[in-house]
Amino acid sequence: xxxxxxxxxxxxxxxxxxxxxxxxxxxxxxxxxxxxxxxxxxxxxxxxxxxxxxxxxxxxxxxxxxxxxxxxxxxxxxxxxxxxxxxxxxxxxxxxxxxxxxxxxxxxxxxxxxxxxxxxxxxx
Numbered sequence: 834x835x836x837x838x839x840x841x842x843x844x845x846x847x848x849x850x851x852x853x854x855x856x857x858x859x860x861x862x863x864x865x866x867x868x869x870x871x872x873x874x875x876x877x878x879x880x881x882x883x884x885x886x887x888x889x890x891x892x893x894x895x896x897x898x899x900x901x902x903x904x905x906x907x908x909x910x911x912x913x914x915x916x917x918x919x920x921x922x923x924x925x926x927x928x929x930x931x932x933x934x935x936x937x938x939x940x941x942x943x944x945x946x947x948x949x950x951x952x953x954x955x956x957x
Contacts, residue, residue, distance in 0.1 A: 834883075841949075842853055843955075844917075845880060845915055845917065845947070846880055846905070847862040847865070847911075847913060848914035849908065850862075852864070864910065864912045865878075875932075875934055875936075876905065876936055877934040878913045879892065883927065883930075884925075885926055890917075893902060893905060894906075894913060916934060920950070924949045925949060927946060929936075929945060929946070930942065930943075
């Protein structure tokens with residue numbers, strides 16, 4: 834599970850991992866695939882972030898939907914992500930869900946968690 838301080842941007846989705854994410858132990862996530870196993874862009878992608886407070890935020894691709902907190906970013910064929918910076922009062926365990934509607938009528942999904950902690954302040 835990734836862990837970071839409040840105010841740090843977290844990237845969630847099935848994007849290609851950065852070296853820092855790999856070093857932190859984030860699992861690699863495959864791109865969306867067609868029936869032949871080739872990367873493909875779904876018809877629609879949604880990423881949901883669930884804050885420790887219970888507040889849910891939705892992000893959509895190719896266009897944001899009414900009430901969405903923003904757009905999903907297409908990194909490359911079959912790979913999508915959202916970059917999110919939790920507010921100071923949102924420390925704790927976050928959950929994210931990635932879902933896609935495919936042209937074949939099937940769906941593909943992924944999910945994980947990350948932990949946001951407040952900075953430690955030492956007093957003298």
